[in-house]
Amino acid sequence: MNPFSDLRPKKVLFIATRQIGDVLVTTPLISKARELWPDAEFHFLGYRGKLDMLFGNPDISEIIETSDRPGVGEYLSLFNRLFQRYDLAFVTQPSDRAYFYGLIAAFRRVGVLGGHPQGKDVEDKSKRSKSEKQNAWKKFICMHTVDVDYFNQHVIAEKLRLLEVFFRNPPELFSQPISVTPPAGEALTPVITNTLVQPYAVVHPGPLTAYKRWPLAHWQYLITWLASKGFQVVLSASPAKQDVQLNHDILSLLNDETAAKVINAAGKLSIPQAGTLLRGAALYIGVDTSITHLAAACNTPTIALFGATPPTNFGPWPNGFIGEQPYQLRARSQTVSNVTILQGPGECVPCRKAGCLDRADSNSECLDLLEPTQVIAAIEKVIKPA
Incomplete structure (x- = not known):
């Protein structure tokens, strides 16, 4: 004892x-x-x-x-x-x-x-x-x-x-179900609620560091597809200058018809408000960042794009999972409960380095080669678009 x-x-x-x-x-x-x-x-x-x-x-x-x-x-x-x-x-x-x-x-x-x-x-x-x-x-x-x-x-x-x-x-x-406790929700601001319609998908492209980024053109392709399938897209981001700029760069690539179905929520949500938004979402897609963990904790269907980070160490926890390890170290696609983790190709994946150059401003080839069609295939398995 x-x-x-x-x-x-x-x-x-x-x-x-x-x-x-x-x-x-x-x-x-x-x-x-x-x-x-x-x-x-x-x-x-x-x-x-x-x-x-x-x-x-x-x-x-x-x-x-x-x-x-x-x-x-x-x-x-x-x-x-x-x-x-x-x-x-x-x-x-x-x-x-x-x-x-x-x-x-x-x-x-x-x-x-x-x-x-x-x-x-x-x-x-x-x-x-x-x-x-x-x-x-x-x-x-x-x-x-x-x-x-x-x-x-x-x-x-x-x-x-x-x-x-x-x-x-x-x-x-x-031996018992293990869950992450998300923050209590707060009411969304009128600037969001007045334009929000169902069904909507929350897309969060901005990680803390550049080597966890997915290419701009891939986000353009994915958001265009989501809008064509009847989803309103809420493009979320922290108030950090780099994240606000990233959302702006993605929006600049969208045609007018698609852009009309996108809400840019960069810097407009507190963490508790983000939780409220996520609880009402039909779907969440994001990179390896804290909001992705929050989406999973809110029981939202979550698609997480992983590169250098081992999902066995820091994959979003699927609420209610029983056991010590929900994930495999390497799998192009794996789904546990409400969480799907996607990884790009390469024998080096996951390397746990700061991208291919092992520094914060590096790219990650595994994410560059993670095609939007792979993400769309995962979405279609998780949820039926309107």
Whole structure:
């Protein structure tokens, strides 16, 4: 029996100091922890502007925001706010800063350790040795740790395994349906609702980095097809300049008849409003980005276009899936529940690099060669166009 299976913490802190998608994938961990400790008080620490995925989450009673680059004054303020306030901290990212926050905040800690990639990305011995030295202090301060595995372990399984030490029978973690909790919805603005008609498809072309992009001409082809089949298309995007420009570039390629059936929602939706939009959509198509995970969490039929990222690590979780791994590492098309993941051709796929040049502004040939006809074929299997 695990030595901590009888632990009953009164106050628990979850730490996810990264992007909004990284926050969303902690929600199954939070839900499962709530089952274990129904009377505990749960707080969440993350970066300012990245926590909207927790809007209305019924399990979180307090959200603590910090800058991604805090100054000395903010560090001191956060130190005073966190110091030994919690019985237990979940460090869900392997960064030094996240572990530092966990060390300050709680009497006990569990955490994710980075630097141990498997599969195609096996490091040489010197790099592995350096990584193990860097992780030594993190292991020392934790009662339990989980290693990342970028090819074979799904990120949601990785987070859930942080609970292993608290279960008398750890396999029970994956014996019941596992779901992602999306944010509570907010009403759409009149500029959207006044022009929205059913059925509509949400298309989200803008990833955080260029190497996850699908070619403009492919989006043009796909949107034209959707419009011809009776769908209104909502072209969503964050307020970021690069995403707004990407939507503008796609719209500029459409003929007038198709463009008349497209709503450009770039920068017009909060994350909770995006959830509302997605819940009413007949279909979602997007690249490897946080909104794709949100679409899956909203139970919307989701088509996800994947290139370098292994779906076995970060594919959108199909709600209600039972088990640790919903996906295969490599399959041109695979569907689990409401999620279909499409990958382009190439023996190198998925490489987990930053595109073919291994840098943020690179293209990815596997996505360039993922034809829109493959996406259309997947759509036709999932839903019957009007």
